[in-house]
Amino acid sequence: MSIDNEMLKKKLAEFAQEKVNIAFFGPPGSGKSSTINALCGAEVVTVGVNTDTTLEAKVIEHGEVAFIDLPGYGTSKFPQKDFFIKFNPLQYDLFICVFDGKLRKSDTEFFQVITKAGKPCIFVRNKIDEIYDEDKTTDQSQDIIRQDLAGQIGKEDFSLIFICARGDMLTGIEELQNSIISQMYAARKEKYYMAAKVLTEEYLQEKKELAMKCVSKSAKYAAFNGLNPLIGVDAAIDAAIIYNMYENIRKHFDINEKMVVDSILTITTKNFLLKGMSKKGITIILQSITKKLASKSVFKYIPLVGQATAVCAGYKIVKEAGEEYLIACYQAAQENMLRRLNAKKQT
Numbered sequence: 001m002s003i004d005n006e007m008l009k010k011k012l013a014e015f016a017q018e019k020v021n022i023a024f025f026g027p028p029g030s031g032k033s034s035t036i037n038a039l040c041g042a043e044v045v046t047v048g049v050n051t052d053t054t055l056e057a058k059v060i061e062h063g064e065v066a067f068i069d070l071p072g073y074g075t076s077k078f079p080q081k082d083f084f085i086k087f088n089p090l091q092y093d094l095f096i097c098v099f100d101g102k103l104r105k106s107d108t109e110f111f112q113v114i115t116k117a118g119k120p121c122i123f124v125r126n127k128i129d130e131i132y133d134e135d136k137t138t139d140q141s142q143d144i145i146r147q148d149l150a151g152q153i154g155k156e157d158f159s160l161i162f163i164c165a166r167g168d169m170l171t172g173i174e175e176l177q178n179s180i181i182s183q184m185y186a187a188r189k190e191k192y193y194m195a196a197k198v199l200t201e202e203y204l205q206e207k208k209e210l211a212m213k214c215v216s217k218s219a220k221y222a223a224f225n226g227l228n229p230l231i232g233v234d235a236a237i238d239a240a241i242i243y244n245m246y247e248n249i250r251k252h253f254d255i256n257e258k259m260v261v262d263s264i265l266t267i268t269t270k271n272f273l274l275k276g277m278s279k280k281g282i283t284i285i286l287q288s289i290t291k292k293l294a295s296k297s298v299f300k301y302i303p304l305v306g307q308a309t310a311v312c313a314g315y316k317i318v319k320e321a322g323e324e325y326l327i328a329c330y331q332a333a334q335e336n337m338l339r340r341l342n343a344k345k346q347t
Protein backbone atom coordinates (compact mmCIF):
# COMPACT_ATOMS: atom_id res chain seq x y z
CA MET A 1 0.00 0.00 0.00
CA SER A 2 1.36 3.39 -0.83
CA ILE A 3 1.42 6.03 1.90
CA ASP A 4 0.83 9.60 0.81
CA ASN A 5 1.49 12.65 2.96
CA GLU A 6 -2.12 12.98 4.09
CA MET A 7 -2.35 9.33 5.04
CA LEU A 8 0.88 9.65 7.00
CA LYS A 9 -0.54 12.58 8.98
CA LYS A 10 -3.75 10.64 9.63
CA LYS A 11 -1.88 7.57 10.81
CA LEU A 12 0.31 9.64 13.11
CA ALA A 13 -2.78 11.29 14.58
CA GLU A 14 -4.21 7.83 15.26
CA PHE A 15 -1.03 6.83 17.08
CA ALA A 16 -1.28 9.92 19.26
CA GLN A 17 -4.73 8.71 20.34
CA GLU A 18 -3.79 5.12 21.11
CA LYS A 19 -4.22 3.68 24.55
CA VAL A 20 -1.15 3.22 26.72
CA ASN A 21 -0.63 -0.48 27.37
CA ILE A 22 0.43 -1.24 30.93
CA ALA A 23 1.66 -4.77 31.61
CA PHE A 24 1.93 -6.39 35.04
CA PHE A 25 4.61 -8.84 36.02
CA GLY A 26 6.03 -10.25 39.22
CA PRO A 27 6.17 -13.45 41.25
CA PRO A 28 3.15 -15.79 41.13
CA GLY A 29 0.53 -14.98 43.73
CA SER A 30 2.03 -11.55 44.55
CA GLY A 31 -1.26 -9.84 43.76
CA LYS A 32 -1.02 -8.65 40.14
CA SER A 33 -4.64 -9.51 39.35
CA SER A 34 -5.78 -8.04 42.68
CA THR A 35 -3.92 -4.79 41.88
CA ILE A 36 -5.64 -4.52 38.48
CA ASN A 37 -9.01 -5.03 40.16
CA ALA A 38 -8.15 -2.36 42.73
CA LEU A 39 -7.13 0.10 40.01
CA CYS A 40 -10.31 -0.56 38.03
CA GLY A 41 -12.49 -0.50 41.14
CA ALA A 42 -14.17 -3.73 40.04
CA GLU A 43 -13.55 -7.47 39.86
CA VAL A 44 -12.31 -7.52 36.26
CA VAL A 45 -9.78 -10.36 36.55
CA THR A 46 -9.72 -13.57 38.56
CA VAL A 47 -7.80 -13.56 41.79
CA GLY A 48 -6.39 -16.94 42.74
CA VAL A 49 -5.75 -18.94 45.82
CA ASN A 50 -3.16 -21.10 44.14
CA THR A 51 -0.16 -19.82 42.22
CA ASP A 52 -0.18 -19.69 38.42
CA THR A 53 -3.83 -18.63 38.37
CA THR A 54 -3.35 -16.34 35.38
CA LEU A 55 -2.46 -18.41 32.30
CA GLU A 56 -3.33 -16.11 29.40
CA ALA A 57 -2.45 -12.47 28.81
CA LYS A 58 -5.71 -10.75 29.63
CA VAL A 59 -6.31 -7.23 28.37
CA ILE A 60 -8.52 -4.96 30.46
CA GLU A 61 -9.44 -1.66 28.85
CA HIS A 62 -9.82 1.12 31.35
CA GLY A 63 -10.21 4.71 30.10
CA GLU A 64 -7.01 5.87 28.41
CA VAL A 65 -5.12 2.75 29.35
CA ALA A 66 -5.23 -0.99 28.82
CA PHE A 67 -3.98 -3.18 31.66
CA ILE A 68 -2.40 -6.46 30.63
CA ASP A 69 -2.48 -9.18 33.24
CA LEU A 70 0.47 -11.35 32.25
CA PRO A 71 0.92 -14.86 33.59
CA GLY A 72 3.93 -15.52 35.80
CA TYR A 73 7.25 -15.21 33.97
CA GLY A 74 9.74 -18.03 34.39
CA THR A 75 7.28 -20.43 36.06
CA SER A 76 7.01 -24.13 35.21
CA LYS A 77 4.16 -23.34 32.79
CA PHE A 78 6.04 -20.52 31.13
CA PRO A 79 9.80 -20.88 31.12
CA GLN A 80 11.51 -17.61 30.22
CA LYS A 81 12.10 -18.31 26.53
CA ASP A 82 8.54 -19.51 25.88
CA PHE A 83 7.17 -16.49 27.70
CA PHE A 84 8.87 -14.02 25.35
CA ILE A 85 7.77 -15.95 22.27
CA LYS A 86 4.17 -16.40 23.43
CA PHE A 87 3.50 -12.97 24.93
CA ASN A 88 5.94 -10.62 23.17
CA PRO A 89 6.01 -8.42 26.29
CA LEU A 90 8.16 -5.67 24.76
CA GLN A 91 5.15 -4.53 22.76
CA TYR A 92 3.80 -2.89 25.95
CA ASP A 93 4.52 0.70 26.94
CA LEU A 94 4.74 0.74 30.72
CA PHE A 95 5.38 -2.05 33.23
CA ILE A 96 4.28 -2.60 36.79
CA CYS A 97 6.16 -5.13 38.86
CA VAL A 98 4.01 -6.37 41.74
CA PHE A 99 5.90 -8.25 44.45
CA ASP A 100 5.17 -9.33 47.99
CA GLY A 101 8.54 -10.55 49.23
CA LYS A 102 11.79 -10.94 47.46
CA LEU A 103 11.88 -10.71 43.69
CA ARG A 104 12.79 -13.91 41.91
CA LYS A 105 15.85 -14.03 39.72
CA SER A 106 13.57 -14.24 36.68
CA ASP A 107 11.79 -11.01 37.71
CA THR A 108 15.03 -9.06 37.98
CA GLU A 109 16.07 -10.49 34.62
CA PHE A 110 12.75 -9.43 33.12
CA PHE A 111 13.26 -5.96 34.59
CA GLN A 112 16.72 -5.74 32.99
CA VAL A 113 15.27 -6.67 29.60
CA ILE A 114 12.53 -4.03 29.68
CA THR A 115 14.91 -1.38 31.06
CA LYS A 116 17.32 -2.10 28.25
CA ALA A 117 14.44 -1.63 25.82
CA GLY A 118 13.82 1.82 27.35
CA LYS A 119 10.48 0.90 28.92
CA PRO A 120 9.48 2.56 32.21
CA CYS A 121 8.64 0.37 35.21
CA ILE A 122 6.88 1.05 38.51
CA PHE A 123 7.56 -1.30 41.44
CA VAL A 124 4.61 -2.09 43.64
CA ARG A 125 5.17 -3.73 47.02
CA ASN A 126 1.83 -5.38 47.68
CA LYS A 127 0.44 -6.93 50.88
CA ILE A 128 1.70 -4.22 53.22
CA ASP A 129 -0.88 -5.47 55.68
CA GLU A 130 1.49 -8.38 56.22
CA ILE A 131 4.70 -6.43 56.83
CA TYR A 132 3.80 -5.31 60.32
CA ASP A 133 6.78 -5.61 62.64
CA GLU A 134 6.32 -4.40 66.22
CA ASP A 135 10.01 -3.42 66.55
CA LYS A 136 9.92 -1.09 63.56
CA THR A 137 7.91 1.91 62.38
CA THR A 138 6.19 1.70 58.96
CA ASP A 139 8.85 4.05 57.53
CA GLN A 140 11.66 1.84 58.81
CA SER A 141 10.05 -1.31 57.35
CA GLN A 142 9.54 0.43 54.02
CA ASP A 143 13.15 1.68 54.00
CA ILE A 144 14.39 -1.86 54.43
CA ILE A 145 12.24 -3.07 51.52
CA ARG A 146 13.46 -0.17 49.37
CA GLN A 147 17.13 -0.90 50.10
CA ASP A 148 16.58 -4.59 49.55
CA LEU A 149 14.97 -3.91 46.16
CA ALA A 150 17.80 -1.52 45.18
CA GLY A 151 20.28 -4.30 45.92
CA GLN A 152 18.29 -6.84 43.90
CA ILE A 153 17.85 -4.75 40.79
CA GLY A 154 21.21 -2.96 41.07
CA LYS A 155 19.66 0.49 40.77
CA GLU A 156 19.15 3.39 43.21
CA ASP A 157 16.50 5.43 41.42
CA PHE A 158 13.20 3.71 40.81
CA SER A 159 9.55 4.31 41.70
CA LEU A 160 8.25 2.12 44.48
CA ILE A 161 4.71 2.30 45.79
CA PHE A 162 3.44 0.41 48.83
CA ILE A 163 -0.09 -0.91 48.56
CA CYS A 164 -2.60 -3.36 49.89
CA ALA A 165 -4.69 -4.70 47.01
CA ARG A 166 -7.03 -6.81 49.07
CA GLY A 167 -10.56 -5.61 48.39
CA ASP A 168 -11.50 -5.10 52.02
CA MET A 169 -8.36 -3.17 53.05
CA LEU A 170 -7.33 -1.16 49.97
CA THR A 171 -4.35 1.13 50.66
CA GLY A 172 -2.03 3.17 48.42
CA ILE A 173 -4.14 2.72 45.27
CA GLU A 174 -4.53 6.45 44.66
CA GLU A 175 -0.79 6.94 44.98
CA LEU A 176 -0.26 4.14 42.44
CA GLN A 177 -2.80 5.75 40.10
CA ASN A 178 -0.94 9.08 40.33
CA SER A 179 2.37 7.39 39.65
CA ILE A 180 0.88 5.65 36.58
CA ILE A 181 -0.53 8.93 35.29
CA SER A 182 2.81 10.71 35.64
CA GLN A 183 4.67 7.91 33.82
CA MET A 184 1.93 7.42 31.25
CA TYR A 185 2.57 10.78 29.67
CA ALA A 186 6.21 9.92 28.99
CA ALA A 187 5.29 6.38 27.90
CA ARG A 188 2.67 7.67 25.48
CA LYS A 189 5.15 10.11 23.93
CA GLU A 190 7.76 7.40 23.57
CA LYS A 191 5.19 5.10 21.99
CA TYR A 192 4.14 7.80 19.56
CA TYR A 193 7.74 8.59 18.73
CA MET A 194 8.68 4.97 18.06
CA ALA A 195 5.60 4.28 15.95
CA ALA A 196 5.99 7.50 14.00
CA LYS A 197 9.64 6.77 13.36
CA VAL A 198 8.84 3.40 11.81
CA LEU A 199 6.04 4.88 9.78
CA THR A 200 8.08 7.81 8.45
CA GLU A 201 10.86 5.43 7.58
CA GLU A 202 8.40 3.35 5.51
CA TYR A 203 7.08 6.53 3.95
CA LEU A 204 10.58 7.68 2.99
CA GLN A 205 11.47 4.28 1.57
CA GLU A 206 8.48 4.49 -0.73
CA LYS A 207 9.43 8.01 -1.79
CA LYS A 208 12.95 6.81 -2.44
CA GLU A 209 11.71 4.12 -4.81
CA LEU A 210 9.59 6.63 -6.70
CA ALA A 211 12.49 9.09 -6.90
CA MET A 212 14.70 6.28 -8.15
CA LYS A 213 12.30 5.70 -11.03
CA CYS A 214 12.54 9.38 -11.85
CA VAL A 215 16.35 9.11 -11.96
CA SER A 216 16.19 6.11 -14.30
CA LYS A 217 13.73 7.90 -16.55
CA SER A 218 15.95 10.97 -16.83
CA ALA A 219 19.00 8.81 -17.46
CA LYS A 220 17.24 6.94 -20.27
CA TYR A 221 16.08 10.22 -21.74
CA ALA A 222 19.65 11.49 -21.80
CA ALA A 223 20.83 8.27 -23.42
CA PHE A 224 18.24 8.06 -26.15
CA ASN A 225 18.30 11.69 -27.08
CA GLY A 226 21.96 11.53 -27.90
CA LEU A 227 22.93 13.91 -25.11
CA ASN A 228 26.40 12.54 -24.82
CA PRO A 229 29.45 13.78 -23.05
CA LEU A 230 32.75 14.65 -24.62
CA ILE A 231 35.47 14.10 -22.13
CA GLY A 232 37.79 16.94 -21.31
CA VAL A 233 35.90 19.39 -23.51
CA ASP A 234 32.47 19.76 -22.04
CA ALA A 235 29.61 17.72 -20.80
CA ALA A 236 27.13 17.86 -23.60
CA ILE A 237 24.27 16.53 -21.54
CA ASP A 238 21.54 19.10 -21.38
CA ALA A 239 21.67 20.67 -17.92
CA ALA A 240 17.90 21.03 -18.04
CA ILE A 241 17.46 17.27 -17.69
CA ILE A 242 19.37 17.22 -14.45
CA TYR A 243 17.81 20.45 -13.28
CA ASN A 244 14.33 18.98 -13.75
CA MET A 245 15.36 15.66 -12.29
CA TYR A 246 16.64 17.36 -9.12
CA GLU A 247 13.44 19.29 -8.80
CA ASN A 248 11.39 16.11 -9.19
CA ILE A 249 13.45 14.29 -6.58
CA ARG A 250 12.85 17.12 -4.10
CA LYS A 251 9.14 17.03 -4.90
CA HIS A 252 9.02 13.32 -4.12
CA PHE A 253 10.49 13.98 -0.68
CA ASP A 254 8.45 17.12 -0.10
CA ILE A 255 11.53 19.22 0.69
CA ASN A 256 13.18 22.38 -0.69
CA GLU A 257 16.72 23.15 -1.83
CA LYS A 258 17.71 24.84 1.41
CA MET A 259 16.74 21.77 3.44
CA VAL A 260 18.95 19.57 1.28
CA VAL A 261 21.94 21.87 1.60
CA ASP A 262 21.46 22.37 5.36
CA SER A 263 21.45 18.67 6.01
CA ILE A 264 24.71 18.02 4.22
CA LEU A 265 27.65 18.35 6.53
CA THR A 266 30.66 17.67 4.38
CA ILE A 267 32.00 20.72 2.61
CA THR A 268 32.67 19.00 -0.68
CA THR A 269 29.15 17.61 -1.01
CA LYS A 270 27.74 20.90 0.16
CA ASN A 271 29.58 22.75 -2.60
CA PHE A 272 28.46 20.11 -5.03
CA LEU A 273 24.84 20.62 -4.12
CA LEU A 274 25.05 24.37 -3.94
CA LYS A 275 26.34 24.39 -7.45
CA GLY A 276 23.45 22.17 -8.39
CA MET A 277 21.02 25.02 -7.83
CA SER A 278 21.81 26.82 -11.04
CA LYS A 279 22.04 25.50 -14.60
CA LYS A 280 25.60 26.78 -14.78
CA GLY A 281 26.33 24.89 -11.57
CA ILE A 282 24.89 21.74 -13.04
CA THR A 283 27.29 21.99 -15.96
CA ILE A 284 30.13 22.05 -13.42
CA ILE A 285 28.65 19.00 -11.70
CA LEU A 286 28.40 17.22 -15.02
CA GLN A 287 32.02 17.94 -15.77
CA SER A 288 33.11 16.64 -12.40
CA ILE A 289 31.04 13.47 -12.80
CA THR A 290 32.37 13.04 -16.33
CA LYS A 291 35.91 13.18 -14.97
CA LYS A 292 35.04 10.79 -12.18
CA LEU A 293 33.55 8.31 -14.61
CA ALA A 294 36.41 8.82 -17.05
CA SER A 295 38.64 6.71 -14.85
CA LYS A 296 36.18 3.85 -15.24
CA SER A 297 36.27 1.61 -18.31
CA VAL A 298 33.09 3.00 -19.81
CA PHE A 299 34.85 6.10 -21.17
CA LYS A 300 38.04 4.51 -22.32
CA TYR A 301 36.75 3.57 -25.77
CA ILE A 302 34.45 6.45 -26.56
CA PRO A 303 36.54 7.94 -29.40
CA LEU A 304 36.96 4.48 -30.91
CA VAL A 305 33.66 2.81 -30.39
CA GLY A 306 31.60 5.93 -30.76
CA GLN A 307 27.87 6.27 -30.40
CA ALA A 308 26.92 3.04 -28.61
CA THR A 309 29.30 3.56 -25.73
CA ALA A 310 28.58 7.27 -25.60
CA VAL A 311 24.89 6.54 -25.13
CA CYS A 312 25.80 4.33 -22.23
CA ALA A 313 28.01 7.08 -20.79
CA GLY A 314 25.22 9.69 -21.03
CA TYR A 315 22.97 7.32 -19.16
CA LYS A 316 25.57 6.73 -16.48
CA ILE A 317 26.26 10.40 -15.91
CA VAL A 318 22.63 11.33 -15.36
CA LYS A 319 22.08 8.26 -13.22
CA GLU A 320 25.08 9.05 -11.07
CA ALA A 321 24.06 12.71 -10.67
CA GLY A 322 20.55 11.60 -9.76
CA GLU A 323 21.54 8.93 -7.28
CA GLU A 324 23.87 11.22 -5.36
CA TYR A 325 21.22 13.88 -5.16
CA LEU A 326 18.60 11.33 -4.17
CA ILE A 327 20.70 10.19 -1.21
CA ALA A 328 21.15 13.80 -0.11
CA CYS A 329 17.40 14.45 -0.41
CA TYR A 330 16.54 11.26 1.45
CA GLN A 331 18.82 12.29 4.28
CA ALA A 332 17.38 15.80 4.36
CA ALA A 333 13.80 14.49 4.41
CA GLN A 334 14.66 12.02 7.16
CA GLU A 335 16.34 14.68 9.30
CA ASN A 336 13.42 16.98 8.76
CA MET A 337 10.89 14.38 9.85
CA LEU A 338 12.90 13.28 12.88
CA ARG A 339 13.36 16.93 13.90
CA ARG A 340 9.61 17.45 13.72
CA LEU A 341 8.93 14.26 15.69
CA ASN A 342 11.51 15.24 18.33
CA ALA A 343 9.96 18.68 18.67
CA LYS A 344 6.62 16.98 19.30
CA LYS A 345 8.27 14.69 21.84
CA GLN A 346 9.71 17.67 23.76
CA THR A 347 6.38 19.51 24.11
Ligand SMILES: Nc1nc2c(ncn2[C@@H]2O[C@H](COP(=O)(O)OP(=O)(O)OP(=O)(O)O)[C@@H](O)[C@H]2O)c(=O)[nH]1
Pocket residue numbers: 027028029030031032033034035046047048049050051052053054071072126127128129130163164165166
Ligand atom coordinates in the same frame (compact mmCIF):
# COMPACT_ATOMS: atom_id res chain seq x y z
N1 LIG B 1 -3.03 -10.20 52.67
C1 LIG B 1 -3.12 -9.81 51.42
N2 LIG B 1 -3.42 -10.70 50.46
C2 LIG B 1 -3.52 -10.26 49.18
C3 LIG B 1 -3.28 -8.92 48.83
N3 LIG B 1 -3.44 -8.80 47.48
C4 LIG B 1 -3.76 -10.03 47.01
N4 LIG B 1 -3.81 -10.91 48.02
C5 LIG B 1 -4.10 -12.36 47.93
O1 LIG B 1 -3.02 -12.99 47.28
C6 LIG B 1 -3.50 -14.10 46.51
C7 LIG B 1 -3.00 -13.98 45.07
O2 LIG B 1 -3.54 -12.85 44.47
P1 LIG B 1 -3.63 -12.65 42.89
O3 LIG B 1 -4.11 -11.27 42.65
O4 LIG B 1 -4.37 -13.75 42.27
O5 LIG B 1 -2.10 -12.78 42.53
P2 LIG B 1 -1.46 -12.89 41.07
O6 LIG B 1 -0.14 -12.22 41.19
O7 LIG B 1 -2.38 -12.35 40.07
O8 LIG B 1 -1.29 -14.45 40.91
P3 LIG B 1 -0.95 -15.29 39.56
O9 LIG B 1 -1.86 -14.80 38.50
O10 LIG B 1 -1.21 -16.70 39.95
O11 LIG B 1 0.48 -15.05 39.27
C8 LIG B 1 -5.02 -14.07 46.63
O12 LIG B 1 -5.41 -14.98 47.62
C9 LIG B 1 -5.31 -12.64 47.08
O13 LIG B 1 -6.51 -12.55 47.84
C10 LIG B 1 -2.96 -8.00 49.87
O14 LIG B 1 -2.72 -6.82 49.66
N5 LIG B 1 -2.88 -8.51 51.13
Ligand SMILES: [Mg+2]
Pocket residue numbers: 032033034046047048053054069
Ligand atom coordinates in the same frame (compact mmCIF):
# COMPACT_ATOMS: atom_id res chain seq x y z
MG1 LIG C 1 -3.11 -13.26 38.33
